Amino acid sequence: xxxxxxxxxxxxxxxxxxxxxxxxxxxxxxxxxxxxxxxxxxxxxxxxxxxxxxxxxxxxxxxxxxxxxxxxxxxxxxxxxxxxxxxxxxxxxxxxxxxxxxxxxxxxxxxxxxxxxxxxxxxxxxxxxxxxxxxxxxxxxxxxxxxxxxxxxxxxxxxxxxxxxxxxxxxxxxxxxxxxxxxxxxxxxxxxxxxxxxxxxxxxxxxxxxxxxxxxxxxxxxxxxxxxxxxxxxxxxxxxxxxxxxxxxxxxxxxxxxxxxxxxxxxxxxxxxxxxxxxxxxxxxxxxxxxxxxxxxxxxxxxxxxxxxxxxxxxxxxxxxxxxxxxxxxxxxxxxxxxxxxxxxxxxxxxxxxxxx
Ligand code: SF4
Numbered sequence: 001x002x003x004x005x006x007x008x009x010x011x012x013x014x015x016x017x018x019x020x021x022x023x024x025x026x027x028x029x030x031x032x033x034x035x036x037x038x039x040x041x042x043x044x045x046x047x048x049x050x051x052x053x054x055x056x057x058x059x060x061x062x063x064x065x066x067x068x069x070x071x072x073x074x075x076x077x078x079x080x081x082x083x084x085x086x087x088x089x090x091x092x093x094x095x096x097x098x099x100x101x102x103x104x105x106x107x108x109x110x111x112x113x114x115x116x117x118x119x120x121x122x123x124x125x126x127x128x129x130x131x132x133x134x135x136x137x138x139x140x141x142x143x144x145x146x147x148x149x150x151x152x153x154x155x156x157x158x159x160x161x162x163x164x165x166x167x168x169x170x171x172x173x174x175x176x177x178x179x180x181x182x183x184x185x186x187x188x189x190x191x192x193x194x195x196x197x198x199x200x201x202x203x204x205x206x207x208x209x210x211x212x213x214x215x216x217x218x219x220x221x222x223x224x225x226x227x228x229x230x231x232x233x234x235x236x237x238x239x240x241x242x243x244x245x246x247x248x249x250x251x252x253x254x255x256x257x258x259x260x261x262x263x264x265x266x267x268x269x270x271x272x273x274x275x276x277x278x279x280x281x282x283x284x285x286x287x288x289x290x291x292x293x294x295x296x297x298x299x300x301x302x303x304x305x306x307x308x309x310x311x312x313x314x315x316x317x318x319x320x321x322x323x324x325x326x327x328x329x330x331x332x333x334x335x336x337x338x339x340x341x342x343x344x345x346x347x348x349x350x351x352x353x354x355x356x357x
Contacts, residue, residue: 120158126179218261240266289345
């Protein structure tokens with residue numbers, strides 16, 4: 001499979017009529033600059049010049065939540081600017097993200113003309129009560145209809161869901177993943193809710209009506225959901241918001257994040273937690289008291305095996321008194337690990353007894 005490069009272009013939904021409680025776009029829209037065709041061209045040129053490998057799949061991605069909600073003339077201008085590069089065979093496709101209630105047949109036919117390949121829907125939750133509570137302004141029925149139409153018109157379907165919305169339990173979050181899988185998305189993104197400055201959610205939190213997830217809770221929920229999606233062969237392309245100038249640690253001056261499970265390597269925390277479970281399961285399957293193991297993994301997976309700040313290695317020692325030797329092995333398939341027992345507890349005890357004698 002060709003390596004994939006994404007050319008991201010953020011299109012703010014200026015004048016968005018919705019009031020999602022976690023979003024501050026309405027309040028800051030006065031400070032946001034509309035994106036023009038020239039911006040699109042400049043961004044594409046900039047990225048094309050910076051890509052090292054030329055034989056790659058290159059896609060322009062219009063992010064921002066509600067692409068098909070902005071005025072049609074602007075949409076067409078932005079899409080047209082990107083489409084020129086498709087005609088010149090300099091890029092291979094376009095993806096957009098939008099709301100489920102901004103999808104209809106006419107819109108999809110228009111997007112087809114510009115060779116849009118992937119449409120990501122901001123779903124957030126499949127629970128209508130949660131959607132109402134967080135003022136999303138659409139129902140899960142809208143998601144089902146939009147998803148079916150998108151697939152019927154042969155676009156790649158993507159879903160974006162949130163974890164830890166107000167009044168959404170871990171069971172609700174997992175149920176959202178299960179409901180989404182039935183709609184057969186090709187890709188999903190999972191975003192734990194962060195409390196952003198100037199949002200209604202900030203007020204809810206300050207009034208004691210919303211408690212953001214702790215980091216470990218968010219990791220746990222995202223881990224369960226990732227397991228589920230991979231069991232359904234659905235590709236999870238992102239876990240956690242991308243770090244930017246404003247979406248960063250609340251300790252930084254420029255940060256708009258007030259609270260919530262922010263971590264600069266959130267995805268790695270989730271993946272490392274998945275590896276930890278796999279290691280423990282393999283150790284338990286040995287059905288004997290294990291004292292020392294060797295874990296063999298592809299170099300690409302080593303960081304996840306070790307965990308953030310050696311968390312996995314330390315936890316194995318603390319919880320199970322198991323010592324670990326890590327071996328990087330290029331022949332090891334990616335995402336697969338081999339665990340071998342180096343010493344059982346009995347051998348360790350015999351050695352100690354011998355030394356004592
Ligand atoms: S998240 Fe909600 S309020 Fe924010 S831009 Fe999207 S639709 Fe509008």
